Amino acid sequence: MIKMSSLFLIACILLLIQAMVKTLFPEVQVVPDMALICVMYFGVYQTGVAGLLSSFVLGYLADATSGAPDGLMASSYCMVFILVRLLGRTFYMRSRWFQIILVGVMTSFWRGSCYALLTWFPGGMEYAALVFSDFIYRILVNILFAPIIFSILFRIDELTTKDYQSRMVTYRIH
Amino acid sequence: MRPHEGPIARDMRGFLYRYRVLILLLLLAMVGMHSLSLHLAGKPSPGPVGKIILDIWAPIIKVTSYPLSKISKFFSSYLFLVNVKERNQVLERENSALKAELARVRESELEGIRCREMLGFSQLIPKQLAAARVISRSLFSEFRTVDVDKGTYHGVQEGMVAMAPSGLVGYISSSSTLTSKVRLITDVKSAVDAVIQRTRANAIVKGYNSNLCVLKYLDNPLDVIQGDMVVSSGMGGVFPKGILVGTVSEVKKSPEGVLVEIFLKPSVDMEKLEELWIVPKMYETEGNKK
Numbered sequence: 001m002i003k004m005s006s007l008f009l010i011a012c013i014l015l016l017i018q019a020m021v022k023t024l025f026p027e028v029q030v031v032p033d034m035a036l037i038c039v040m041y042f043g044v045y046q047t048g049v050a051g052l053l054s055s056f057v058l059g060y061l062a063d064a065t066s067g068a069p070d071g072l073m074a075s076s077y078c079m080v081f082i083l084v085r086l087l088g089r090t091f092y093m094r095s096r097w098f099q100i101i102l103v104g105v106m107t108s109f110w111r112g113s114c115y116a117l118l119t120w121f122p123g124g125m126e127y128a129a130l131v132f133s134d135f136i137y138r139i140l141v142n143i144l145f146a147p148i149i150f151s152i153l154f155r156i157d158e159l160t161t162k163d164y165q166s167r168m169v170t171y172r173i174h
Numbered sequence: 175m176r177p178h179e180g181p182i183a184r185d186m187r188g189f190l191y192r193y194r195v196l197i198l199l200l201l202l203a204m205v206g207m208h209s210l211s212l213h214l215a216g217k218p219s220p221g222p223v224g225k226i227i228l229d230i231w232a233p234i235i236k237v238t239s240y241p242l243s244k245i246s247k248f249f250s251s252y253l254f255l256v257n258v259k260e261r262n263q264v265l266e267r268e269n270s271a272l273k274a275e276l277a278r279v280r281e282s283e284l285e286g287i288r289c290r291e292m293l294g295f296s297q298l299i300p301k302q303l304a305a306a307r308v309i310s311r312s313l314f315s316e317f318r319t320v321d322v323d324k325g326t327y328h329g330v331q332e333g334m335v336a337m338a339p340s341g342l343v344g345y346i347s348s349s350s351t352l353t354s355k356v357r358l359i360t361d362v363k364s365a366v367d368a369v370i371q372r373t374r375a376n377a378i379v380k381g382y383n384s385n386l387c388v389l390k391y392l393d394n395p396l397d398v399i400q401g402d403m404v405v406s407s408g409m410g411g412v413f414p415k416g417i418l419v420g421t422v423s424e425v426k427k428s429p430e431g432v433l434v435e436i437f438l439k440p441s442v443d444m445e446k447l448e449e450l451w452i453v454p455k456m457y458e459t460e461g462n463k464k
Contacts, residue, residue, distance in 0.1 A: 015313075016234065016235065016238065018313055019235060019310050019311075019313055020235065020238060020239050020242060020310075022310070022311045022312065022313055023235070023239050023243075023308075023309070023310045023311050024239065024242055024243055024246050025246075026311055026444075026445040026446070027445055029315050030315065031313070048194070048195035048198075049194055049195060049198055052195060052198055052199060052202065053198070053202075056202045056205075056206070059206075060223070060224075060227070061227055061231070062313060063209075063224075064224045064227040064228055064231070065227070065228070065231050065235075065310065065313065065321070066312045066313035066314055066317060066319075067312040067314075067317035067318070067319030067347075067355060067357070067361075068312075068313075068314060068317050069209075069210055069213040069214055070209040070210060070212070070213045070224060071205070071206040071207060071208070071209030071210035071211075071213065072206075072210055074202070074205075074206040074209070075202075075203060075206035075207060075210065078199060078202050078203065078206065082199060117207075117210060118214075121210060121211050121214045121215075122214065122215070123214035123215060123216065124210075124214045126362040126363060127316055127317070127362060127363070129362075129383075130316035130362065130383050131316065133315075133316065133383055134315060
């Protein structure tokens with residue numbers, strides 16, 4: 001419970017930092033999607049129910065504070081969580097290369113799911129046309145920041161889990 | 175195992191436990207899709223949960239961003255003073271020219287007011303202004319919104335107009351108790367009924383994927399030239415008449431001479447926007463209530 005709450009709190013703080021960067025430096029067009037990277041981490045390490053709920057709430061928070069249509073980020077973050085959970089549990093996430101590949105692939109999937117959701121409903125086409133406008137920059141920025149964010153989350157995980165080392169061995173089997 | 179539980183109830187409990195993630199996913203997907211469909215269908219007001227989130231979020235971001243914005247302002251205002259002297263001279267010259275222009279415009283305005291009073295017309299620019307400070311901006315560049323520190327508690331309602339001294343900013347798309355979301359005119363979902371000041375031609379100003387807008391639905395688009403001023407027409411009952419929207423920055427034509435697109439640079443620099451005024455909708459202004 002402490003671990004889940006701590007990781008969720010860190011994700012909220014990272015979302016706040018993301019919002020502050022956008023507020024203080026509005027000329028910066030692309031900022032790292034820190035909350036999304038946290039969702040990817042949840043997909044690998046959180047339990048299903050806790051991770052899914054955290055991802056949804058984080059997405060809803062992003063929707064409410066970003067001007068995005070309500071439910072867009074909440075739904076797309078849940079999709080990312082499920083896909084990472086299906087794919088990522090078998091990998092060893094401490095590998096930098098795995099983190100980079102995972103973040104690159106999942107950022108693309110996230111943008112794709114946003115596009116699909118916006119085109120699915122009437123009235124979303126105007127926004128859907130913009131989804132891929134800064135696609136490459138977004139992937140690059142996320143890849144660049146992913147190791148730092150993963151390190152922070154790993155550290156929090158370590159501090160709040162007693163049997164961390166044994167759990168790492170369990171995940172390392174593949 | 176519960177002692178008085180039948181086999182069906184036990185199976186059901188086992189089923190729910192085994193597929194709990196899938197069931198939760200379906201529930202959350204339904205909630206998310208429902209909110210999304212409502213929002214895109216034109217009901218952008220956040221639900222009670224969204225309003226609570228905004229009310230919690232607003233003070234946090236206000237408190238955290240205030241000292242950082244002061245530090246940022248200190249660096250931009252005091253440390254990076256390159257070319258300030260030259261710029262000052264240019265601005266002084268521009269200021270004296272504008273003073274002369276202002277005196278002339280003031281005369282015309284007074285004349286206009288007298289004429290309107292004689293004809294019994296209402297005020298064009300509403301007087302009930304509430305000042306608000308920008309506390310945060312959208313996380314994603316495709317959604318052009320800003321959050322301000324005034325909400326329903328301060329009398330701000332959805333549909334009210336946001337203005338800056340230099341022109342039109344947008345409208346209130348949603349509001350909670352302590353904060354409101356302003357959809358900027360540069361957002362792709364925004365549309366302002368406007369008129370080109372020089373030719374009096376009507377057009378719709380739509381947001382574009384940058385700090386620009388595009389002019390659409392013009393009767394004679396080839397008549398537009400770079401530098402034309404565009405003001406709100408007052409039609410539609412939302413934006414007051416005569417508010418400066420922007421200046422035509424580029425008229426793109428195809429090689430055959432057929433017009434392709436007209437770009438408009440908003441009069442307000444949305445990236446540097448820090449304070450704005452919130453005014454009631456046009457048909458709710460004091461003048462129109464008379």
